[in-house]
Amino acid sequence: MRKVRLLPGILLLLIAAGAAALLIRFFPCLQGAAFLNQNGDWGRLSFDVTLKLSEEALSQEQTAFFDTLAQITGTGKEALLTLHIRGQSWEELLYFEIIPGGSEVPLTELYLGEQQDVVNAAMLYNAVRSNLAGQYELLDLLLPQWSGEEYMSLEQAGQMLGLDLSWLGDFSLSDYENMFSYWEYFVMLAVMKPERASDGSMEFSLHTDFAEGEQEKEGSADLKLRLQKNDDPSVLSAEFEVNNLPMALDKLDSLLVRMGREESFSEREGLRRIESLAGSLTIGEAHQLQMPDALMDQDTVERIAAIRQILQEMLGR
Secondary structure: OHHHHHHHHHHHHHHHHHHHHHHHHHHHHHHHHHHHHHHOOOOEEEEEEEEEEOHHHOOHHHHHHHHHHHHHHOOOHHHHHEEEEEEEEEOOEEEEEEEEOOOOOOOEEEEEOOOOEEEEHHHHHHHHHHHHHHHOOOHHHHOOOOOOOOEEEHHHHHHHHOOOOHHHHHHOOOOHHHOOOHHHHHHHHHOOEEEEOOOOOEEEEEEEEEOOOOOOOOEEEEEEEEEOOOOOOOOEEEEEEEEOHHHHHHHHHHHHHHOOOOOOOOOOHHHHOEEEEEEEEEEOOOOOOOOOOOEOOHHHHHHHHHHHHHHHHHHOO
C-alpha cells in the first residue's frame, strides 16, 4: 500500500526532472529567439559570399549571357560562374559588388530596389573597353575611357551590351520586416548546438549531411550563428557553407511546412541555379544606402549600343 502511495510522488519527480532538463537544454534557444525577434532587422545587413553557379541549371538565355560576357570582357567563363559577391541591404534596397573568381577587382556593382534596378555602367564598359583595346590598339582611340560613376538601368545596360539582364532583378529583397517569427527563430535554434563564447555572446552551430532516398551523401551544410552582446552594434553574425544548394532548399522548405509557413525558397529559380555557396553575413552592420538617381540618357545608350553592334560585325563576334 505504501509503494502505491509513493508512485505518484516518483512520477512527479520524474516529470519535474524531465521538465528541468528540457528547460536547461532549450533555455538558450528561448533566450536567443527572444533576442532575435526583438532585434533582428533583416533589412539592414552586410554580406560577403562566394558562390558557384551550376552551368547545367542555367537557362538558354543565361548561358548565352555568360558566354557573351566572357567574350566581351576577356574574363574566363569559369571565373564568371564562380563569383565573389559582397554588399549590404538597407530596407528594400540591395547593393552588390560582383567580383569574378580569382580577381580582386569588381566587374560591376548593382543596386536592386523595389521600383528600379541600376548597374554601374562605367565599371562594366571599362572592362569591355580594356579587353578590346588590349587586342586592337585602334580601339583604344575610338573608345574613350569613362571616369567617375555612370549608372544606367538594367534594361539600358542590356541594350548597351546586347544582353538580357532582367533576370538579375529576381534577387530583390521582399518582406524583410517579417522574415521570421519568434517561434520560427526558436525552432531553428533548437536544432543547433548552443555554446557560450568567451566574451559572453551566445553561439549556435550546426552540421548536417543530406541525400535523396537511400543514396549516399549528396550535400552538406555548415552554419554557425553568433548572437552579439547588447553593447555590440551588430545583432547577429553568421558563417555558412552549403554544398548542393537546391537540395538544401528542398530540406529547408520541408522544415518550413512543418512550421506552418507557406513560403517556398526551393521554387526561386535564381537560387536553384546556385550549386554551392559559402560566406558570412552580419545583421545590424550596414550604413544607409541610396539608389543612384542620375542615370545615363537614352540617346547615349543607343549610340554605344550601335557602336558595339558595328564592332561585333567587324570583328566577327
